[in-house]
Every structure is written in structure tokens, then in C-alpha cells.
Amino acid sequence: GAGVSQSPRYKVAKRGQDVALRCDPISGHVSLFWYQQALGQGPEFLTYFQNEAQLDKSGLPSDRFFAERPEGSVSTLKIQRTQQEDSAVYLCASSQGLAEQETQYFGPGTRLLVL
Amino acid sequence: GDSVTQMEGPVTLSEEAFLTINCTYTATGYPSLFWYVQYPGEGLQLLLKATKADDKGSNKGFEATYRKETTSFHLEKGSVQVSDSAVYFCALRFGTASKLTFGTGTRLQVTL
DSSP states (O other): OOOOEEEEEEEEOOOOEEEEEEOOOTTTEEEEEEEEEETTTEEEEEEEEEEEEEOOOOOOOTTTTTEEOTSOEEEEEEESOOOOGGOOEEEEEEESSSTTTTOEEEOOEEEEEEO | OOEEOOOOEEEEEEEEEOOEOOOOEEEESEEEEEEEEEEESSSSEEEEEETTOOEEEETTTTTEOOBBTTTTTOOEESSOGGGGGGEEEEEOSSSTTTOOOOOOOOOEEOOO
């Protein structure tokens, strides 16, 4: 079946622009995560949704970052007034349920470059 | 806070060589431990996992054992192939449906 998909795959933005990154999780998956991966680093957690509820947003680096999942499926990560330090790959992951054994399945990521 | 430390890469090996990639963690409690792999041009994929002390995860010839006494989860493979060239990430997670905490990744390059 289809995996996690993300769009766009690449995004170039001028500093100060707003961007929106989309994640389509695997159908029926309850949990959805966003991670940020800087060049040469491991992914770092941004935020977590259980269905439409955003249960953890402790990793969002500033109030310029906002995420939503209004119908409990597709999610959008929005970055306002982008800065150069926002340049990174943004990864989305989903898992089927809430059990301890659940595997997180990752999308291919959106590579954001802020000039 | 919780953290994962991996050996720095790149690791360059000849085909059929033995592989070890070290991973240690710092955490309050006993997390689940994971190895993820990122092949060139592809997304992160779960390679193997272990959820409690002394568990051994294995997949595709790779193995890692959850060592509570040394807080380690080293990745091993007896005979690497060129197709194993990728970036390997060690990660930990507490509880259900919670975030993964990753190491910085180790790039493996296997040559003929």
C-alpha cells in the first residue's frame, strides 16, 4: 500500500516568506509526528498529533512554527517569516495506533532552503 | 534530558568485512531502542528494534542487543555488502506513541 507522502519535496523560500509543508500519512494511522533534520544531524522532534489533537508541541523552535491536522488525517506544518536557520529537511512520520510496539513510518521529507 | 550518542563516521569497509557501529544512550528509565537506516535518496526505514534489556533485534543480517548495564545498543553485521551503504541512526523512545530521540547518524560506505 501507499506509504507516507510529503509535498513539496523541495522548497526554496526567500527569508521572510511563509511556507506550508504537507504530510499525507498512511491511511488510518492515528499518530502523526513532525521532525526537523538539519544537514549532517539526526532528526529532531517537533510535534505530535493523535488524530486531530496536537498532544505535544514541545519541539517547535519558535512561535513562527505552527502545525495542524484538522480532520485527523492530512497534516500541514506552517513556518511564518522564514529564517535561514529554518533550512532543513522536514520529516513526517505516522504510526497505526498507540501501542508500545508501534513502528513509525517516515515520509521522504521536504527539503526547505531559505535564502 | 534523554540523548543518544553514535560513533562518528564515515565508516569505510570492504565488502564482506565485519561491521560495528557503536551507540550509547542516556535516559532516566528504560526506553525502547531502535536502529533506522536511510539509503541514498530514500526516507528513513526501521531496521530493527528492542524493547527491553537483553532483547536482541535482528533484520537483514544486522543485529543489536539492548545492554542495560552499559546503556548500549551497538549495531553489528558479520559481512557487509555494497548495498548496505547508507546512513544509520540509533534512536530511543519512551512509552506509547511518543517521540523518537535520534543520534546524529553514522555514514557507512562499503567498497568492492
